[in-house]
Amino acid sequence: MLLSVGALIIVLGVLIFIHEAGHFIAAKVAGIHVYRFSLGLGSPIKALSFTRGGTEYAVSWIPLGGYVKMATAEEEVTSSALEGDRPQREVPPDQYFESKPVWVRMVVILAGVTMNALFAWAVYTFLIAKNGLPYNPTTTVGLVAEELPAGAESLSNLAPGDSITAIGDTPVGSWGEILRLIQSTSDEVIVIHLAGKAPVELTIHPDALVERIQAARAILPYLPAVVGSVLPDTPADSAGLVTGDTILSIDDSPTPQWYDLVEFVSQNPGRELAFVLGRAQGTDTVLATPAAVVDTTADGEFRTIGRIGIQPVSMEQRRALSLGAAMVEGAKETANYGTIVIRSVRGLLTARVPARELGGPIMIGQLAGAMARAGIDPFLAFMAVISINLAVLNLLPIPVLDGGQFLFLVAEGVLRRPLSLKLRERLTAVGLVMILMLMSLAFWNDLSRLFRGMFG
DSSP states (O other): OHHHHHHHHHHHHHHHHHHHHHHHHHHHHHTOOEEEEEEEEEEEOGGGOEEETTEEEEEEEEEEEEEEEEOOSSOOHHHHHHHOOOOSOOOOGGGSGGGSOHHHHHHHHHHHHHHHHHHHHHHHHHHHHHHOEEEOOOOBEEEEOSSOOTTOGGGGGOOTTOBEEEETTEEOOSHHHHHHHHHHOOOSEEEEEETTEEEEEEEOOTTOHHHHHHHHHTEEEOOOSBEEEEOTTSHHHHHTOOTTOEEEEETTEEOOSHHHHHHHHHTOTTOOEEEEEEETTEEEEEEEOOEEEEEEOTTSOEEEEEEOOEEEOOOOEEEOOOHHHHHHHHHHHHHHHHHHHHHHHHHHHTTSSOGGGOOOHHHHHHHHHHHHHHOHHHHHHHHHHHHHHHHHHHTSSOTTSHHHHHHHHHHHHHHTSOOOHHHHHHHHHHHHHHHHHHHHHHHHHHHHHHHHHHHO
């Protein structure tokens, strides 16, 4: 619990700081006076504030974002509520926000989301340059799930051993490419081309991301029945299985893949089984009795299955890249996740993505805690994903957000005069209500998931 809370504070604190720093730096470069740089909304906490160079740096009372309060000739009521009262000191008129050309103000407004996108790109570039580009070179189908989402029923025509050659018009050379294209292709009909067989077609709208993800996860890559590791003090350890053993058969039943091995062992808890192993010196046979383990099905029912304590060999490989190539791949990863977020928003608006999928701070905290436990690299990658979410969501045309403020400037550029202060205040108030409604829905979904997890 404490780890999740701490991880949430780090993730949101760093990303909000980066976002607001974008506005702050752009305003300073443009010659706009900044009264206050704040983490959190509302009035500053005096004990956590200081002033330097005419700008107050503060932590404010409402921990739901941040703001950069710039000098302006027109103080909106809604802005005052979100950003605290305007400081009393006077600044020259040429340092007001409104005194700058429209295009300069547009740059200042978009600087926050730009910084979030650049942060994600930098993180992905760093991780790829440091660790290499991960990929699974197989394109051979190993298993197809029994339950398939709507529109993906034809996946049942795939069989273990089928080789996927392309998704649509794009050839594939790794399993990651297959998953990415199924999820992200803009085609409403996903055509999976196979070597020596008729193609398989899935009819899933590009914005139906839940079904797209379920379809991608419904097929698993070929995985040889090779022991990657043996857990200590388990039936496999006692029987003498070692890393690198190829399990050829169990009780005379061939196990050409890892999934066949898992299925056979799962169905025989407490029963002694004969494992025929392929080793460097030839074949060998060992006896092992799977331990009985209570497992929970997808329907929430309990069942007893067998486990012997082995893990599969990893098929993942990593390709080392130069810094330049890592930057290119980092940009692709950033664009890919940005596209997914855009389509998620469209899916929510068109009801193709259920509203219950919307998550809030509790969900982010849980995921942040899990990523922190997994290590620094997964945690950084998670921060990059959230940063992209913040960038895209801030571009929504809602007046409280950067996207809405940008539209005000577009209107000013077209009309050759700013919208009236009263109209902007009314639109901003409507935007604030919309944001509060979205946040309430996100909190409700978070609490619902939390209670379902606690009480089933």
